[in-house]
Structures are given as C-alpha cells and as structure tokens.
Amino acid sequence: MSVETASLFAALGDRTRLSLLTKLSDGQSRSIAGLSAGTDLTRQAVTKHLRILEEAGLVISSKVGRESQFAFRPEPIDDIRAYLDSVSQQWDDALSRLRTFVER
Amino acid sequence: MSVETASLFAALGDRTRLSLLTKLSDGQSRSIAGLSAGTDLTRQAVTKHLRILEEAGLVISSKVGRESQFAFRPEPIDDIRAYLDSVSQQWDDALSRLRTFVER
C-alpha cells in the first residue's frame, strides 16, 4: 500500500470528507467553490478537507484556469478492501477451524 | 447502518486500533493485559482504544472473572463494504456512461 492503511481510514473518518468523496465518486470533477456551495462550511474548510483526501490519494487535483478541479481517484479503495478482506478471511478461517473442532 | 459510517472509518483510522483489531480478528478473545503485552503503550491507552472500537461495534467485551475479554465483531465490516461498493458503483456507472458517449 502506498499510503498507510490507517491514514486512509482516517481520511474517510469524517462526515464532511465522506460526503465530499461520495459527491465526487459520480465521476464529475468539481472546483472548490462548487464543492463548498450547498455546504455550511467555509471555502477554506472545504479546501483543508480536500487536501487531506488528496494526501490519502482518494482525490486528485489539477488547476484549470483560475479553478482547482478535484476528481475522485478509486485506487486506494482497493487497499481498504484488501484490508477488510484479510480481516474477514482470518475471521472465517477461525470459525471454520472452530466448527471442525466441534464436529469432530 | 447502526453506527455512523464516518465514525466506523474513524475507529479504524488509527494504527494502534487497526492492529488491535487485526489481532482480534483471529477469533480469539483477549484480555486488556493480553492486548497490552508486547505494545509500548500503557494498559490505560489500550483500554481507551478498545472502548472506541467497542462503541463502533467492531469489538465486544465481556467480563470473565477479574478480566475483561474482548472479541472481534465482524458485522460493521459489512457496512463499510456497503459504502465502498456504493462509491465504486457510482464510479463504474460514470465510466461506462463516458465510454458509451465516446464510442457513439
């Protein structure tokens, strides 16, 4: 994993960022002003959240004219899935060992 | 979702908690002392992390004699997967729409 898994989870561990990401996951790039509109947050607050998402690799930005366009970046999602899978796998293995033991 | 998705992610957004959970996902219950051993953390620090995991529903505790036993609880993992799936789904839909548009 390029970015630490924990910081990936941490990036998602905030209501505002989660909704920003959900919005962006429709594939459309948006400017900071565009993402701030409809929020009760300052443009600066949104900017900070976007930077955090960007550092986690969940979002990518590019300047277009005077605007900063932010786009969803799905790759890290796979890292998270990988972690969840490993945890679930361990859990399932434990269960089936237990079952085998009981049925013996 | 019973527990807010963001707080679920937040619970996982910490190295220590992530490793506690990973340890517990092997199906074995462990006491606080057991989980603290081998860590450079205080028992109290570990306790706090466990409480957070417990509030997120990722872990469940029960007193056995003088010990508090903590066990992994897999249910919330599905909530997280559900969120990731919805995001990925939106993304994939956007991609296929784009593809259709381009190939037209």
Add this chain to the structure above:
DNA sequence: CATAAGGGCAACCTCCTGGTTGCCCTTATC
C-alpha cells in the same frame, strides 16, 4: 480596465485525541 470570482496562505481559536499517572477496587493465588 475595473471588478468579481476562484483560490492560496497564514494566523488564530477551540475542542478532541492519544497518551500518561495515581489511586482504588476486585479477583486470584500462594
């Protein structure tokens, strides 16, 4: 060209988080 819109930077504030320490209670154990 004057003005508005989009943003960046930095300072500042408050509250939460992660962690510690000290003390006390309860349950095992010798």
Add this chain to the structure above:
DNA sequence: GATAAGGGCAACCAGGAGGTTGCCCTTATG
C-alpha cells in the same frame, strides 16, 4: 489472609483537527 494481577476512574497534558477570518494574488468578465 496477604499479596499480586487485572481493571476502572479521574485528572492532567501536549499536540493535532476542524474551523474561521483577513489579506493578497490571479484569472475571467462586463
């Protein structure tokens, strides 16, 4: 029964997170 082991509770602390405001710069637009 004395002592050790496992924990809970509360106070405390430093640093980070989330948010705001003010100011300035750049790019569109009338």
